[in-house]
Amino acid sequence: MGGAEASICSEKSAWSGDQPKSLEIVADARSVLGMEKVSLDSRSSSEVPVRNSRSWNTIIASCSKTLDFSDVWRLYALMRQAGGRPDSYNLVFAIQACAEMSSIQRAKSVHCDALRWGLDAQEHVAPALVKMYAGLGFLEDARDFCCGVLPGRSILWGLTMRGLLKSSKDVEVLDLFSLMNRLGTQVDPSSAVHVAQALGNLAGGEVGGSFHSLWIRNGVLGSNTRLLTSLVDMYGKSGMLADACKLFEEIDDKDIVLWSLMVARLAQNGKSVEALRAFQRMLAAMVMPNEVTVASALFACSQLGALLHGESLHGFAIRNGIRLDLVMSTALLDMYAKCGSIWSSRKVFDGMPVRNVFSWSAIIGGFGLQGLCSEALALFDQMKEEQVEPNAVTFVSILSACSHSGELEEGRRRFESMSRDFGIAPEDEHYACMVDLLGRAGLLDEAALLIQGMPAAPGAGVWGALLGACRIHRRVGLAEKAAGELFLLEPDQPGAYVLLSNVYAAAGMREMVEKTRAEMKRKGLRKMSGFSSVEVGEKVYLFLAKNPAASIDATVGELSRRLSSQMKAMGYVPDVSFALHDGG
Template sequence: MLSVAPTRTTIRALGDLLEACKTIKALKQLHAQLVLNSLHSHRFLGSKLVDSYVQVCLLLDARKAFDEIPQRNNRSWNTILSGYSKRELPSETLDLYKLMRREGLLGDTFSLVFALKACMELCCVDVGKLIHADAIKICLDRDAYVAPNLVDVYAGFGCLDDARQLFDGMVERNSVLYGVLVKGYVKSCRGREAMHLFYKIQEDGVKLEPVLVIGFLQACALLGASREGRCLHAYAVRMGFTCSNLFLSTCLVDMYAKCRLVKWAFHIFYQIQHRDVVAWTAMISGFVLDGKSLEALDLFRSMLVELEMPNAVTVSSALAACVHLSAWRTGKSIHAFSIRSGLAVNVIVGTSLIDMYWKCGCEQYACQVFNAITDKNVCSWSAMVAGYGMHGKCHEALAAFEQMIAEGHKPNAVIFVSLLSLCSHSGLVDEGWYYFQCMISDYGIAPSEEHYACMIDMLARAGHLLEAESFIANMPIEPGASMWGAMLSGCKMHKNIELAERAAEKLFILEPDRADAYVLLSNIYADAGLWDQVRRIRTIMIEKIFQKTPGCSSSV
């Protein structure tokens, strides 16, 4: 035991020894010596001891050593917070941060960053706001390390106005700060705001790092902004980012595919040497999006030949290609592959299989797949409701919806579109009104243009044309072309020329080049024997060089 107080040199030497301990045995022995000499509670050595235990992944021992330090400072707290944060224990990290605050310490840059990262992992935006208040108290809310994490917390949970306010309050903005805000906008599908940052970053003179290029490419994909996407591609090539960054190359494939530049997408895809499942999926999805379903299925087969294991999204895209081709036999083969590979139980694959079988007219298989899904969600229920509706089985569709509610699933906006469309085609006006009101009052879903169009179609089909016109007049949104189109179809069905002319007039203003609207109005006049009006409309059509799209069917 030491008989005199250790000098600063001795303390430093012991600290170096603790850092040099690479084995648990050596660390335990040195810890024992520190205890024997009553040095384990020394603030500097105690913190070093905690850090050494963290490095060898002994968090319980680290916590015990930490608890032995009587007068802990920010360094001591940061050491233990760092240990729990690195081991991805967010709940314990936040508990430690709260304990630190209860002991009267305000923390510093590092402790705030550790706590904010824990909030992100635990989805605790309210706690994040409290930590933001702590940061303001010690004037660290605009710190170069703290501010990006604060923006990340707000943006990650959709509080983008708060995130933007923080961003705009920063005097000096770096690529990290831009990156987290762009990521937040993309995550919330607000591509336009993300692209505004693309122009702003050039004004600020901030260098585009690979992570920023990826974020902006994702925003271009959302908007179909091919010009900006090509600029980013050129920049990435000049900087050499595409040579070593597989994810960036995959984002380029996805961006070009969603901008309907599939040849460019395939060119990038072909140049990727070591393709992963994400790259294959992006290209297959791109072909499907562009209507090249045969190419999508050929690429899916090539993927299997190259022994790259598809994931649930890949299989879902391949099944979507089968739907476009009505290729139910190919879809059945993919179903068999999904069973062999264990993907059939996945809810994404299961829902895609249900959709494929319904749209190919295989009701029995659709029901079998649905019943086999153990973890059904609102998407799988929605596919069943839409499938029943597609085949005119309105009572089965409504029963499936009620069963979904009984099992505790909360419906979304998509399933209500299916329900309202079903009510429209089945003439269930009262039921349609019930579900429309239920959607708004019981589930707080704001009607979209699709919901309003379904309601107008339902009323018009049932002959309630004046009620449909009144409904349009009282809507809180401007009526779109789909709504006036539904009204015009209803007018033809019930031979109401006056309303048809009003609906057509609105429709021609919104979409002056829509050929089917002119054809429909011409047919309404023809049914009424108004041949002068028929000739007038057909003359307009000829002048505009409209062509009626021929019908077709396919079965593979």
Template sequence: MFSKSNLQDSPFMVFAQIVTFGLDTDHFVSNALVSAFANSGFMLSAHQVFDQSSSKDVVAWTALINGYVKNDCPSKAIKCFLDMRSTGTRIDGVTIVSILRAAAMVGDAYFGKWVHGFYVLAGRVELDSYICSALVDMYFKCGHCDDAWEVFDEMPYRNVVSWTTVIAGYVQCNKFQDAQRVFSDMMLTNIMPNEFTLTSVLSACAHTGALDQGRLVHQYIECNKVKLNSALGTALVDMYAKCGCIGEAVRVFENLLIKDVYTWTAMINGLAVHGDALGALNIFSCMLRNCIQPNEVTFIGVLSACSHGGFVEEGKRLFESMSKVYHLKPNMDHYGCMVDLLGRAGHLEDAKKIIDNMPMKPSPGVLGALFGACMIHKAFEMGECIGNNLINLQPNHSGRYALLANLYSMCRNWEAASQVRKFMKGVQVEKTPGYSWIEVNGLIHEFKAFDHSHNESSGVYSILDNLILQLNLAGQVLDCEDLNILGSNTGEG
């Protein structure tokens, strides 16, 4: 009846008419008012009407709970639900859907499992597709992927919403290959994916570099004349950019009729990652001319572009404009971009000043950016100090020890490099193996450092050995970092 997009005074205007005609004591009218105020964001008024109601049934309680959920107050929704139980009011499936959404929002898997067991498994409410989808969504948002899949697997009827919930859930949990697998299973049924389904699977393709599957999804969109809204268009741009096809990303972007800040940002970030700093900055300028207000993520893209392009002064100007012009507060990522920008350009002292003057404690990522700059510009004294700080911050992070040891090796301080590696072994820090994925003929292959389980591993290692031999024959001198990388891939050291 009412929503936040409607005239904000609408519930109050109706309420005034209700009081005038003496309908404020009517049970059904009272419930409708609770829902109207809650849906319009006036939770205090909704609660006042609820408190004054002479008969608080399941509809009134559920309207209040759902209002708290819609207005991002999940803890209050859960408290309201517990108050409802204490009164002995009957709880139905609509209530369960709302309270499962609240459990998902706060990430309370224990409470969600209790609701699942006490009301659903015990048969106190009748299981339907809405409750199943809410359960799947709750488990995924709480990080319990196996429980989510178990609920989905036992669903008697699956519609596009339930399939999409699973695909989106796997994407949220960074299980991108599982998301692609479920989408493939869905396409074998007679259920047609919607814009939300396609957006989620394109996101999964972007993260795994599954270009072939991403192109098939794009082809499906065109063949079935699926309307490209801003979210789906953004997902396509992002997929092509992250899969290395920046030209196709640009073509999709240029043909989109609807572009919001997320679409422009995806294009800017894509160009920045591909090293086209000028292209990224030009898109940013075009975005401003189209009166699109940039957000925090947009500035990460343009600052990264300045870093890769060596545009120090432009980067400084943009960083200052965040707060002065666009009223955006720089966060850790923006400071990291500035440190990277100044560090790459050799302004190491300026980069250190940025870190010293940050309003928050620098993260290991920010310090790592300056450490990387020290490696590039052979500022070994500053690099040693930062490297030790990183080890103190993350004593169980194997990469921090490796970086410091590499720095010592670069300045030929072999004894110090050896001491770092011995210390790493002494505190029993194990090196985390690296993973990589590659798509060949539509099939995604996963490789792990020091792992020989893949059926093509012997051929891969043989080619790497030949590459090292060819480099040696060509007189190419590999530094210690190159040898570490190739050694880990070939299983040596």
């Protein structure tokens, strides 16, 4: 044996002295074999009347059906004590038992047996060993096994990648893929799936696109539905919706997983209308949605403020027996809250048999969004009484509630309470909420000092909150500093330029307005048109800020113009001092 093998086998055998505890299981297994029922004395393995591998394997296999893996292991240990020889059959059961029992000592022992009997590279044993090490979190051992035993076996690499993904080690998955290529191991669809998943988690769709092309050329992709689905997901998570939609349309056999994924990625990328259209197409294709699909569609409704559509989805779920599980119920209450029906949201929340920290955070955030800060804080107190520990998301909801209601002192107390009482270190979002709260109160210098004292470099959300406050209070110098930081953090985003332009406009600095707009034009930046929506009957109407007439039908457009004329006739004068001036 080499150095690695000697290291594995140097420890005392983990199975020495172990004995079966459920003797009835063993007796029943022997009965299946037509053997006389006997009682095993745990004191001596010499009394066990089983002397061939087939009998041992049958007993171990029968025992494994009960899913009592401790007995599986004890039987394997008893077999070894009785002089039974490991083979590829009983080793796989022993390896599975080690993984289920989370015992690295036993894992090393059974690996040692595989090495001693020359079975570690066997077709069924090698994948079981890799899966065991990956499942136990010993990913280095899994990787070393892949490299050292059978570097050409792609399935082993795929199992190691799966373990890395479960541990959120996405970069390591790509490193392993690179090593796999250097060793000349041919990628298989399973390994390619894990690479695509890792790239999706890292928003690496552009790199993934080159792999996609490569896998088409070398025949890895073919019509593998799982790999195609993973590629669609990768593009969607990377914000490359055009690529995701193109590949989605090319797939003939669209199952519920693919449909659900497409609805989710569209909604998460702000394409709410398209997400609901995809949901309708799914129904037309006679594919029944599940809890995940409906939850994503509800999220799209919450973004649009489409209450009637959300209520329709709620009814659809009830009529079709779609289970209102924890995720679905949380999405439902969030939809009602964001669509302005806060008491419907509360009704869903109160009816939930099980609630977790995300459910509590959603309902607290919903009340805060409606300016009902006292109700939000009362729910937070109730959450603590029910011994549900708040997390960072909960405090974003609490601080947002204070900000929307102008509860400055309450917000300060809650912000300080995070780390003092709950051990939660404030993150970028919490600082952004506090900057927004201070900014609304006109305390911009205090907000700037808070940013200066942050333990980590402020992100775009923090500087954006400060810039927005400068726009309201016309603080040109501070606005220029905040905008400068945003230009560095988000050089391809037009928002900071637009806000800074509006600060200059409010201060009457027309020359600076033109200069800022010119810089935007030079960089090819254009602000995306904002929109508002209104739901009438079964339709959602979108009103685009740049050209509202083009986004609505003639009847609604005529009504809008008539209302505008009547409002002006009654003396209404719009306040456009804080309107966003499009620099495009």
